[in-house]
Amino acid sequence: MPQPPKAKRPKWPGITWHSSDSSSHEPRVLGINPWITDFAAYNLWARPAGLLACLETLRQSGASIALLDCLDQMWQESPWPRRKNFGCGPYPRTPLPVPWYLSDVPRQFSRYGHAYETVRSALSHLSPPPDLVLITTAMTYWYPGAVQMLRLVREIWPRVPIAIGGVYPTLCPEHAATWSADLVLSGPLETGGNWQRVWSAMGGTAPPLPPQAGFNLALDLYAAPEYAPILGSRGCPYGCEYCASRHLYSGFVQRSFESVWQEFRAQYQAGVRDFAFYDDALLLRPTTWLLPFLHQICELPEPIRLHTPNAMHVQALTPEVCRALFRAGLTTIRLGLESGDFDHRFDAKLSAPQWQEGVDNLFAAGFRAQDIGAYILFGLPDQNEAEVLAAARLAAASGIRPQLAHFSPLPGTPLFERAVEVSDRPIAEDPLCQNNSIWPCVPGGFSWRTKRRWQEMLAQTMAAY
Template identity: 25%
Template sequence: MKILLINPPSENELLGNNPSIIEEERGYNPPLGILYIAGYLERHTDFHVEVLDTQAEEIGYDRLGSIIRSKLPDVVGITTMTFTLIDVIKVVDLVKSVCPHTRVVLGGPHVHIYPEETITLPGVDFLVLGEGEISFKELAENIDNKTRLKSIPGLVFQENGRVINTGSRPLNDDLDSLPFPARHLTPIQKYRSLMAKRTPITTMFTSRGCPYRCTFCDRPHLGKSFRARSALNVVDEMEACVKLGIREFLIYDDTFTIDRQRVIDVCNEITRRRLNIGWDIRARVNNIDRELLKKLKEANCERIHYGVESGNPEILRILNKGITVDRVRTTFKETKDAGISVLAYFMIGCPKETRKEIMETIAFARELKPDFAHITIFTPFPATEIYKTGLKDGIIKHDFWKEFARNPKKGFQPPCWQEHFTREEIQELLVYAYKSFYTRPSYILKRLTHIRSPGEFIRMARAGLKVFGMRS
């Protein structure tokens, strides 16, 4: 059996009103979801597995159809998020037009939230819910036996016009048992980041599930139970990547520092093996301290991403962040004192927020002086508590996301929280926020003094031009 796993183009991605300034979120990053599935299939089956990362390969729709036809896959798997749904559907249409008998399987957070709506989209044969490695493998092995498929958890399909949903598969508690993502099936040298000191880069997950209850965030397909890989397993993957020529890692765990001892063990193991690498993590300001920062620095952790979100205590309470502005100040100072760079995430246009609170957040960003600030317009994502509250209270007039999932159309704009601002007003504030942070002479001078190569200068210059050229 030939299996082709596709990371779809992003030509129609729903970016909403948030311009891409910090490109580490929008650059070429390995599609870890399908790479985990590819690695699992390679270890446990004899199937011929290929990965097509159209974004890294810069493959548009003008070429994609002929590439799919040349490969003649029996099964195509496509990673699916709500924001990429239009492109996913275009890929599905292409697959069915050039290879009508190929089975199309969608997986990812969108299909987990909206299984009924997704399985009825034209050309979609199967959905894989939740963590997909085992379910995808068992689906592929039994794809022509619908009686058997009904007993495999984590699948959705149709039979005689009736939707069959076998329910979610229990979460995998033994993440060390999973093979590493099949990075060798991707164009490794093409993955990069604006902030990285080295190329190529890769992303990693060392855990799954987030126990925190921020009202604006939800990853239902991964659950709320924190499940972590062992320190040895994590560093084994890093060492395997080094052998592929990769020395820069972006750890994409929601919160890397939940298990303090595991962080220390990872750092000790990197140091013991003398790995010449650099890496970034995501952390909360309230579960990190000076000793941990020292350990991270010794293991050459170069940057920490903190979700600050707001400079106003009441907005932080509404978002259920569980942090204080004073703790943010303390942690940022301690991180800088340790010699580790900081990226800070902020949102504007949150529930109950007025211009006063937004200006407090913008001023707070300047006060903290992170190396990078990623500022977005608050978007109520599907399945989040805030989205449900917005519908209940009438701030969100109708279920935008469900309607889009049922009938995705090009040109759809993700909703913002229009309680005190129009979309145009909040866009103007976003432009002001970015310019007030990035166009400060002190910031520009600092960034220029930290540039280490002509390539980095070019990347920084491009990002700077984006900020200067922003329009509301």
């Protein structure tokens, strides 16, 4: 069958208001996904899901919403690297001076995303102006991009209240409070009084929260998306010592199949064919929504591709789940191996028999080895090379490509205190030093020589099996 026509990207400036109704009195909320400031960044089906959930919740409650995503090609005129890998690819980048306390890191520090003047012009042309600006942050150590955006917004609209939310103010609220935002939103919008504070900042009274608050995403704000997220649950019941999931969202809540399917269907009808699961615990209680969702996908007139950039829990890869994933079009498979030492792990969710059974179930369902990668934690406090190599050998022996997942020490997690003790950087004082690109808990930190050596060792490990 012929492919549906792709929507053309809007011309400059690319920011438009989307109203909940025709009322001229509804408050206007602009959501901004700011630049990434880092030594490295690559787009793996990235969308600011938390911000999109906030905007949709506000729209359902009577607000008019708009989006500026500095990390997405929202305008025809913007130069952007061509993406060939199912919508993934590099971001445009602008070299920046390295922060002085990271000056010993032998890497180029950059701002990733749209050019500064492009963003400034787009904001300046937005009419009418917003009544509130929401700036999100996806990583604690990306806060400089959010701070620069805050200052730019303040310059353009001096009297418009600005709120900062996301991972950074949730895990580092005291540090986030130093940048003079009008609101520092720690945790989800719908909890902890954040909902009331946001409406109060706009001079109104908070209405009741709509159904599915925090789940529905304002994906229609992207005019011509190459990919879309699927969010079927929030939170994670596991308490891994290195993970901040429980601090970002307490508990574990799943959506209904009908809710997930309705959101997916709208993106499918818009021409999207690549979808990435955003769940932290995708495979838990699969009969709630996942299995009905996968079975329904098989009835679509045209196939799609599914991706799991977040590692799946291997112990939940039952034969039924694996077969359903294969038939539905799962293309990119990432597993959470993390360590090859099953007796001394920073989590208690995987055993050696469970690992082998889950991998066997994937192959029995029809998946190819080249489609599967196993994440192995690298750079943990007190970690030695033998632990990492053991995990790599285990993955390779199973026919799966090992991939290093670089450790980032996150405030509030059990491993953070030990990371503070072993790191030679002030990771508790400045979130910039929590950056996994600098290997903050590896003696001596990042080096190109060590990076190349690990690449060679992983290649040799795969070749040996």
